[in-house]
Amino acid sequence: MADNGVFGQNLFGNRNDTKNPHHYPVWRYFVALFVLILACVYAAPNIYPPDYALQIQTDNSDLRIGVRFMTQAAKILADEGIGVKASNTTSKGGLIRLGSDVDQLRAQSILDERLNPAGRDRQFVIALNLAQTTPAWLQDLGAQPMTLGLDLSGGIHFVLEVDMESAFAKALDDEAEKATNYLRQENIRYRSSGNLVQGKAVRIPFATETTRDQALRSLRSTNDYDSVIASESQGSPVVEIGIGDEKMATIEDVAIEQNLTGLRSRINELGVAEPLVQRLGRSRIVIDLPGVQDSSEAKRLLDKFATLEFRLVAKPEDRPSSIEVMPYEGQTRRLQRANIVTGDSVINAIQGLDSETGLPQVNIELDSEGGERMNRATGPNIGHSMAIIFIEQKPVIAREVIDGEVVEKRSIREERRLISVATIQAALGYRFRITGLSMSEARDLALLLRAGALAAPMYIVEERTVGASLGEENIDRGVQAVVIGFVLVLLFMLFYYKVFGLVANIALTMNLTVLVAVMSLLGATLTLPGIAGIVLTVGMAVDANVLIFSRIREELGKSVPSIAIQAGYGRAFLTILDANITTLLVALILLGIGSGPVAGFAVTLSIGILTSMFTAIFVSRGIVHLIYGRRQVQKVWI
Amino acid sequence: MAIDFMGKRHLALIFSGLILAGSIIALAFQGVNRGLDFTGGTLIEVGFSESVDPTTVRNILSDAGYTDAVVQNFGSETDILIRVPPNTVAAGTGGQTRLGDQISAALGAQIGKVELRRSEFVGPAVGEELTEDAGLALLAALGMIMVYIMFRFTGKFALGAVAALIHDVIITIGAFAAFQWTFNLPELAALLAVIGYSLNDTIVVSDRIRENFRSTRRGTSAEIINYSLNQTLARTLVTSLTTLLVLVALLLAGGEQIAGFARALTIGVLIGTYSSIYVAATVLLTLQLSRQDLAVPEKESADNVP
Numbered sequence: 001m002a003d004n005g006v007f008g009q010n011l012f013g014n015r016n017d018t019k020n021p022h023h024y025p026v027w028r029y030f031v032a033l034f035v036l037i038l039a040c041v042y043a044a045p046n047i048y049p050p051d052y053a054l055q056i057q058t059d060n061s062d063l064r065i066g067v068r069f070m071t072q073a074a075k076i077l078a079d080e081g082i083g084v085k086a087s088n089t090t091s092k093g094g095l096i097r098l099g100s101d102v103d104q105l106r107a108q109s110i111l112d113e114r115l116n117p118a119g120r121d122r123q124f125v126i127a128l129n130l131a132q133t134t135p136a137w138l139q140d141l142g143a144q145p146m147t148l149g150l151d152l153s154g155g156i157h158f159v160l161e162v163d164m165e166s167a168f169a170k171a172l173d174d175e176a177e178k179a180t181n182y183l184r185q186e187n188i189r190y191r192s193s194g195n196l197v198q199g200k201a202v203r204i205p206f207a208t209e210t211t212r213d214q215a216l217r218s219l220r221s222t223n224d225y226d227s228v229i230a231s232e233s234q235g236s237p238v239v240e241i242g243i244g245d246e247k248m249a250t251i252e253d254v255a256i257e258q259n260l261t262g263l264r265s266r267i268n269e270l271g272v273a274e275p276l277v278q279r280l281g282r283s284r285i286v287i288d289l290p291g292v293q294d295s296s297e298a299k300r301l302l303d304k305f306a307t308l309e310f311r312l313v314a315k316p317e318d319r320p321s322s323i324e325v326m327p328y329e330g331q332t333r334r335l336q337r338a339n340i341v342t343g344d345s346v347i348n349a350i351q352g353l354d355s356e357t358g359l360p361q362v363n364i365e366l367d368s369e370g371g372e373r374m375n376r377a378t379g380p381n382i383g384h385s386m387a388i389i390f391i392e393q394k395p396v397i398a399r400e401v402i403d404g405e406v407v408e409k410r411s412i413r414e415e416r417r418l419i420s421v422a423t424i425q426a427a428l429g430y431r432f433r434i435t436g437l438s439m440s441e442a443r444d445l446a447l448l449l450r451a452g453a454l455a456a457p458m459y460i461v462e463e464r465t466v467g468a469s470l471g472e473e474n475i476d477r478g479v480q481a482v483v484i485g486f487v488l489v490l491l492f493m494l495f496y497y498k499v500f501g502l503v504a505n506i507a508l509t510m511n512l513t514v515l516v517a518v519m520s521l522l523g524a525t526l527t528l529p530g531i532a533g534i535v536l537t538v539g540m541a542v543d544a545n546v547l548i549f550s551r552i553r554e555e556l557g558k559s560v561p562s563i564a565i566q567a568g569y570g571r572a573f574l575t576i577l578d579a580n581i582t583t584l585l586v587a588l589i590l591l592g593i594g595s596g597p598v599a600g601f602a603v604t605l606s607i608g609i610l611t612s613m614f615t616a617i618f619v620s621r622g623i624v625h626l627i628y629g630r631r632q633v634q635k636v637w638i
Numbered sequence: 639m640a641i642d643f644m645g646k647r648h649l650a651l652i653f654s655g656l657i658l659a660g661s662i663i664a665l666a667f668q669g670v671n672r673g674l675d676f677t678g679g680t681l682i683e684v685g686f687s688e689s690v691d692p693t694t695v696r697n698i699l700s701d702a703g704y705t706d707a708v709v710q711n712f713g714s715e716t717d718i719l720i721r722v723p724p725n726t727v728a729a730g731t732g733g734q735t736r737l738g739d740q741i742s743a744a745l746g747a748q749i750g751k752v753e754l755r756r757s758e759f760v761g762p763a764v765g766e767e768l769t770e771d772a773g774l775a776l777l778a779a780l781g782m783i784m785v786y787i788m789f790r791f792t793g794k795f796a797l798g799a800v801a802a803l804i805h806d807v808i809i810t811i812g813a814f815a816a817f818q819w820t821f822n823l824p825e826l827a828a829l830l831a832v833i834g835y836s837l838n839d840t841i842v843v844s845d846r847i848r849e850n851f852r853s854t855r856r857g858t859s860a861e862i863i864n865y866s867l868n869q870t871l872a873r874t875l876v877t878s879l880t881t882l883l884v885l886v887a888l889l890l891a892g893g894e895q896i897a898g899f900a901r902a903l904t905i906g907v908l909i910g911t912y913s914s915i916y917v918a919a920t921v922l923l924t925l926q927l928s929r930q931d932l933a934v935p936e937k938e939s940a941d942n943v944p
Contacts, residue, residue: 151895159764295757296739461761465738470683470755477893484891485884492880529824532888532896536831536903539884540838543877547842550873575845578790582783582841583834589779590830598827605831 024625032618042517045134045145052104053131055273057093058124065093082107128291129273146520149527152475154468155290160458162283167255167456176202188215192321202241203233212237255456295465307343312336313385328418335387340377345370349449351442360442361435371430379427390419478531485535497549504545507620511541514611527600537608544616548572569621580609643867644860650916661812670815673822678765679724680737683756689715702744713894724762772826792931798921799840802913806836810906824899832906839914846870851932863919878911
């Protein structure tokens, strides 16, 4: 068989190494030591198990959660026989640490009852939380434990699809209103018809082509529209106003942003300690609610939309086309089509009881623009009536089987109800109240108005709930698997490679520490597949060392130990690099497609590859040099 | 000790051919048992305080109107997994998202203490997209790897590596189809990890083949490849063994939720080890890899000058 007697080259490209195999740069020891110390510090917080805790927050700026408040809250719990570990104030409010999850749930309901008396608006939000117990000196260094994914902590995961069609329709409605207002201003007569928005464009009909062309020129001259073209519809000349791609993308972004903001404040009302609300792709939103177990309340908030429209009751001189007829208390009322303000202008809404009648009411506060509009509209109309329309939207998904395929049909069920017609007593301003609602309607309306209107309705397309006990079980099993796998590999390496096996084992232990430290530092989320990724890393991380050691064994047949060691590390390096880069490519692709748990796997795998390369090259090589590098070794235990 | 791997390559070809054919038949006739992540629908895991017969649960559910629910034990006697296909619309207004609450309520009323351990709903559109993305991801992974190896080695090595990868992926999915194990998102992750793993092995072997082709002046291609395989054999086996050790730990201790992932990887590692020896190297021989293919006179050849 062919002779393969070439050795001695060095792939680090360090000439000194090649000339003198005993030389090993000292800085490498320092790098290894430095990283090891850092890794120990930043991995340490994961050792301390978190406390079950309650987080108390309030949005009301008049209320302060101070030391006295917290002492009182702790006393309430102590009186009920619940052991409080600690209570303190934080930047967000207050935190109470408790002994067990059972205590935590009991304490939550007790505090909710005592701090938020029935019949009044909810002032305090009491959220379940896991409080970290990392010592202060570690926290000062910025050390944090890894975040647990929902499959480990328990909780609810939602993916919502934002209905962009309705966002586009809403935008087109605005364009139509803007255009017709402009035409009225310019005294160009268009033929008013019910709905100007047809498909993906606004179509405004005219009596003659001459007026149409006049409108066309006039609208184009404003430069406010993406496309204004002449067309014909149902035998009459029309101007067609369309929205360009860029504007569509903006509408999408705005709709998502607005929905995200709305969802965040709704979720704050739910009392979740560390919720995640994030855009996912073009038109989806992902929501993670760790610790939440009851999905029905979360869903009630997520898939319901309510808003208000304030309008004047029609006057005799109003044109029929600008009037809408709605039923009210068994009769019909004629209302102006134009809104004075809508729910969008509401900045605060608080549910309460009328001090005289004891009936539920909602106190509303408008933003400055809305307040001005309200004032301008009501000022000249004192003695006239104003109507309030309550609009509730519920997304409905119906499934039909067409040709054996299940097809989802989505629609919005919209309920519009005239809830109040009241005489305007004085010019209204920023603050006023609405009566005529039931208790629960008042509560929902206040909540939904406060949380902000959503730009477009959303559908739940994915929902996963993981019970708290399953989450804990998953952690226990995962940790067990890591430990068993780790010990098996350590034993095998020791048995197979002896002294070098010990070196590899030290490198492997360090690899695990660095992996945990990097994940903690990056704020990466640990999931069940992520734990599997760690286990897999343990199994595969020895590969770099195995490659090096088998190379050394081969070289030992041809040369003295120190040169064989040198050659083993040198030659294996490029192979290690090639093999790891391709695995890294695969991990990155995985990161691209999967969200949540699978992304967790990809992250741990990628970090594991990098850390195992580092430990094989810096740590194991360093130790081998410490043992064998400085003297003329005759026998190597490998 | 030298094993004549290449001498037995015709035997290996028959072996590979047989399991590939078996896998393709299983895939064609039985198909992959796609899990909730890909099909959409509702999945509920409930825990009872004592062991429960799935038939009892099935009867309660079909009385409550869920006739097409699939009920089975999950991991232990007290755990029940219920899967409801996506076209079942819940009786209430909330559609499928409320199904979990309704089913656990129906069971609680009949059997007693029920703990809703896990409830998952995936809309059919999401599942369909994921199936598409999964296919794309596999293709992208194979494509990128091929380009990388072509760049680092030569086209022949790239063909060999990708042949080995396709071989491994088909057999791993084939095993899932043959045994009708549920294939979900974690199993897809495992499959991609198998690609990474198998590739790792193939590259180590290819690296040695390239090195020996450049440094050795004597011997036929088959002899050089054989020699390289023998040189890397120890490393191939040790790494596979340590990986299998941790996978066994995962299978035994990791719990039911991760078992499919561990199973896919175990099969993948076994097949990947075999394919790095036989498939990639056989393709190289078939493509008549010669010294001219590896004549790269620049940087790397400097490695081989003492």
